[in-house]
Amino acid sequence: MLLLETKNLSKHFGGLKAVEAVDMRVERERIVSVIGPNGAGKTTFFNCVTGIYQPTQGTIRFQDRDVTGMAPHDITALGIARTFQNIRLFGGMTCRENVMIAAHCRTKAGVFGALARTSRVRNEERDMVYRAVDILRFVGLDEKQEGIAANLSYGDQRRLEIARALGTEPHLLLLDEPAAGMNPLETQLLMDLIRKIRDNGVAIILIEHDMKVVMGISDRVVVLDHGVKIAEGHPREIREDTAVIEAYLGKDHPHH
Numbered sequence: 001m002l003l004l005e006t007k008n009l010s011k012h013f014g015g016l017k018a019v020e021a022v023d024m025r026v027e028r029e030r031i032v033s034v035i036g037p038n039g040a041g042k043t044t045f046f047n048c049v050t051g052i053y054q055p056t057q058g059t060i061r062f063q064d065r066d067v068t069g070m071a072p073h074d075i076t077a078l079g080i081a082r083t084f085q086n087i088r089l090f091g092g093m094t095c096r097e098n099v100m101i102a103a104h105c106r107t108k109a110g111v112f113g114a115l116a117r118t119s120r121v122r123n124e125e126r127d128m129v130y131r132a133v134d135i136l137r138f139v140g141l142d143e144k145q146e147g148i149a150a151n152l153s154y155g156d157q158r159r160l161e162i163a164r165a166l167g168t169e170p171h172l173l174l175l176d177e178p179a180a181g182m183n184p185l186e187t188q189l190l191m192d193l194i195r196k197i198r199d200n201g202v203a204i205i206l207i208e209h210d211m212k213v214v215m216g217i218s219d220r221v222v223v224l225d226h227g228v229k230i231a232e233g234h235p236r237e238i239r240e241d242t243a244v245i246e247a248y249l250g251k252d253h254p255h256h
């Protein structure tokens with residue numbers, strides 16, 4: 001079943017076509033990777049889908065609803081969550097608090113009601129603690145739930161970012177370079193976690209430079225170059241695509 005569909009999606013910054021006429025489809029419980037050189041428009045694509053940027057043209061449909069131009073918190077509430085290329089955690093707070101803040105968009109009282117502390121709010125808060133702990137267990141951070149986020153290893157901070165995103169109960173999760181800075185063991189654990197999230201019914205769009213990760217877990221790979229989709233297919237097809245090799249794996253590319 002189709003979950004996300006962009007048609008002719010473009011984002012221009014002045015004369016720069018950061019994203020240009022991108023058609024993308026993501027079905028339920030699929031892992032779709034977006035690859036391409038630095039500056040190809042991958043993060044800008046995420047920023048359009050999550051409502052941070054207004055697209056210059058094109059449409060974004062999510063679960064049969066036109067979400068083009070909707071505000072970020074409304075898009076989150078509909079079920080799209082993301083992590084950021086540069087980690088964005090509340091560094092001074094515990095892991096559990098970080099997940100609970102994200103989960104506030106799912107409570108009836110919301111953040112403002114929480115300030116009034118009615119009995120319903122207290123019950124909701126207790127449930128949120130349990131749920132936050134469940135999510136931390138799911139990503140393998142339950143033993144660090146009381147730990148301060150800033151003190152976590154880099155790999156654990158990236159896992160906590162994913163836990164925060166899961167706290168909003170998404171149907172679609174956008175991961176922006178989640179393996180960046182991870183060691184090989186952390187990367188392996190991350191791949192297992194991404195598969196486990198998918199197996200729990202969440203579709204994933206993954207921006208990632210680590211080709212072992214991309215080729216290992218993707219159902220489909222989309223290649224962007226200068227904002228344009230230049231290829232799409234099964235990991236095996238993408239590995240052999242000459243346009244991809246030239247754009248992405250060429251000798252001038254900093255990753256090779």
Ligand SMILES: Nc1ncnc2c1ncn2[C@@H]1O[C@H](COP(=O)(O)OP(=O)(O)O)[C@@H](O)[C@H]1O
Nearest residue numbers: 013016018036037038039040041042043044045
């Ligand atoms: N807010 C912005 N204002 C102007 N240019 C931007 C902005 N965001 C991104 N860009 C430009 O858009 C292009 C694509 O950037 P980005 O989406 O971050 O690429 P990627 O994530 O693939 O490395 C780059 O040339 C970048 O400099």
Ligand SMILES: [Mg+2]
Nearest residue numbers: 042043044085
């Ligand atoms: Mg980026």
